[in-house]
Structures are given as C-alpha cells and as structure tokens.
Amino acid sequence: MTFSEENYLKTIYHLTSVSDTDISTNAIAEKMETKASSVTDMLKKLSEKDLVNYVKYQGVSLTDKGKLAAKMIVRKHRLWECFLVEKLDFSWDEVHDIAEQLEHIKSEKLINKLDDFLGNPTEDPHGDPIPDANGRIIKVEKQLLSEFEKNQIGICVGVKDTSSDFLKYLDKQEIALGSQIEIIEKESFDSSFRIRVGSKEITISNKIASNLYIK
C-alpha cells in the first residue's frame, strides 16, 4: 500500500465517521486539497483492490478490508501522537504533522511494541480513541460544549478541531483535557458562553464551544 492510498483510505474513514453515508468525490478532494479528477483515479484503484465500494457518480464507502486498513493507519497516527507528547515532551498542537509522516511506517511489530511501551493508551492527546491491534475502538460518551445548558458542569475530554491555532487558543485560556467546565451563562444574541474553567471565568464564542467535547 502506497502513502497516497493510505491517505485516501484515512480521509474516507474520517469523512464516514461524520456522516456515515456514501462519500462524494468532491468531499474527498476538498479534504485532501486535491482535484476531483485525481480522486476519481484513486477510487478506481482502491476499488480494484477491494478496499472501497465505488460506483461511478454515486460516491464511495469503505469495504470491511478498507475500514480495517484505515483503522490501522489511525491507530498508528494516534499512538505516535501519544509518543511525541508523553515521551518526547511535544505539546498537543505540534504533533499532527509529524504523526502524519510516522503513520506510514510499515511494521506491525513496531506499532505493537510502541503500544506496549506507551502502556496501551485508549486515547490520543486530543481525546480521540485509539483502535487496538484488531481495530476495536472504545467509544466514550461525550457531547459538544455548545449543546450544554446553563449551570451544567462537565469535564473536557476531547477537541473536535485539532488545528494548531485552536489548540494554542485553548492553552492560552488554560483549557486542557481534564479541565472542569461550568456553564455560567448562554448569551442568546450571539450564542456565546460564559464559563468557569477551574477558578477562572471567561467568555468563549459559539465556535469554540462547538469544538470542545465534554463529559
């Protein structure tokens, strides 16, 4: 499997986890910042290898084989992110691009030994679940902060957007995984939130609230 094939599988996997309908050529092209015609080429190739179900003009879905392959790539990505943060002391906003490279290293033995070395973590530094060696995922019940109501209290357990900009913003506001968050007020005008994080009170926009997972 080439890097490019792996990247397509991963993209289709991520898009599927959002909607769970067939994925359009354009959606893939946009996510991968490439052209629709390139996507069509690759879908034919992946279909040939039985990694996706592809019907011309109708979109794609992953086959069981393709889904497992995608999960193994995600597993590698997230385990490497754990390694970078926990062992090499990277911050959570720096690890994505490096893990994007490391996820393509081919060695089952390596990834399983890395898994053990890290203590078999079930979540990466952004709170996303890590598939086990068989592709099984432990799903954690969680809601977006934006869906919470006034006076509710929860713990931040994940982020939806994992961009460096967003993560740095959270660092600045001292919001981290494990932080306790209490909704003090919901502003109906702009849907912003007044929240308490630890001992501090701050105001966050709806966009921020829509990218924080709470439990």
Place this chain on the structure above:
Amino acid sequence: MTFSEENYLKTIYHLTSVSDTDISTNAIAEKMETKASSVTDMLKKLSEKDLVNYVKYQGVSLTDKGKLAAKMIVRKHRLWECFLVEKLDFSWDEVHDIAEQLEHIKSEKLINKLDDFLGNPTEDPHGDPIPDANGRIIKVEKQLLSEFEKNQIGICVGVKDTSSDFLKYLDKQEIALGSQIEIIEKESFDSSFRIRVGSKEITISNKIASNLYIK
C-alpha cells in the same frame, strides 16, 4: 528532498567512507540494487542541486552540502535504531529495515528531542558512531579482529557487517558489544581463529573475524 534522493546520498556517503575516492556509477547501482542508467539520472539531479560533484564518466563525490545532508540521514537512522533497541526492546538484528523507513521522517525538532530522550548516545546498537546535530562524529579507534595476533585481548566494540544473519550468528555464539575476546590460536591453513569469549572457547572463520571490531 525525496526519499530516493536521500537514499542515494546515504549510499554515496557509505561508499566514500570505505574508499574515499570518487564513487563509480556501477558501485552505487550495485549497492542500491538498481540499474546504472537509473543512477546516472539521479546523479544529474543531485548535481543540479549541488549535493554531489559529478563529472560524466568520472564518478561522483559529495559536496559539503551533500555530506552534511547524508550525515543527517545517518544520524536519524542510528538514533532510531537506538530507540528501537533500548526503548522498544528490539534485538540488534531486527532494527535495520525499520530504521531505513524512519530515517526519512522530516522534523529536526523530532530528531533532536529523540536524541535527548535517548541520552545523546554516541553509538548505535552495532557500535557505529552517531553524528551530532552539526554532523560531527566521535571516531573510536578500533581494529578488525582478523588483524589481531595470538594472545592479544580486546573488547568487541562494533560489527562491520550488520546483516541479520551475521548478528544472529553472534547472538548464538554469545558475542555481543562489550564482550571480552582473547585470541588463543590463529590457524594458518584457513586463517580461522580459536578465541575465548567470556569463559567459552570457540572457533570462528576468518570471515567472521573480518567483521568484528575490537578495541
């Protein structure tokens, strides 16, 4: 820099360290298990980028820029080998192929943090020196066991051949880096050696002796 370019630079670097004359197209082709015509193509490309000095029909050498680039790849390869052996508990005969992949990961910050995490080792699991972040190498005085004389005693500090087969043979004979080796007898007929390793006496062929570094 592409993976392929990096592999060519690394190969030229290794060939240079053996002979230190200009390297022939065929020598590179043989080492990389590719065709001479492919090598010619790449040499033009590397020359264009000022990474090698290339004169048609006359062979190549690395420029300063090329040599530094090659050393950085070697640095990455050997640091990853240390990681695999020391942290993930791989044996020294398993790490080459994986490090061959890992050496192409692009992130200076990563490799320097890995270096620190490992305690800034100066040698990899086969006793080969690890260039520092500036490309500097600490050379250790060492001789091939085959050049030793009867009754001499030394410590095994490296291996010339790093193939899995050779390393497994050494494991079987309980020869490791740090082992004390004493020459009991040199057999003139086939140039084999009778040696004492720790408390055991064994016979090794000249080929084996020609691939063990002793200090």
Place this chain on the structure above:
DNA sequence: TATAATTTTTAGCTTTGCCTAAATTTAATT
C-alpha cells in the same frame, strides 16, 4: 597502438499520482 571488453550515458518507454480541459451524468430550477 589498434581492438576488445567494460563502463557509462542516452534515448525511449512504463507506472504512479497528479494536473487541466472537455465531456458526461446527476441534481436543481424555472
């Protein structure tokens, strides 16, 4: 030194993965 053998390069072709532009299919709108 002339010729043979070897090495190296050139020329032209293949595959992968991407692109643009044109054609086709599907979806939306009047």
Place this chain on the structure above:
DNA sequence: AATTAAATTTAGGCAAAGCTAAAAATTATA
C-alpha cells in the same frame, strides 16, 4: 418537462523514478 447548474468522469499531459536497449566513452589487452 426542459433547461441550467453542479458534480463527476474521461482524455490527454506532466514529473519522478525506475527500466531496457543502443550508443558513446573509457579501460584493458593483444
């Protein structure tokens, strides 16, 4: 239902990195 708009595919091309076969340069040998 017909037409327009949007999405998708096809056709044809490009660059990287490899290959084979033929040409050219270098080296070895008679």
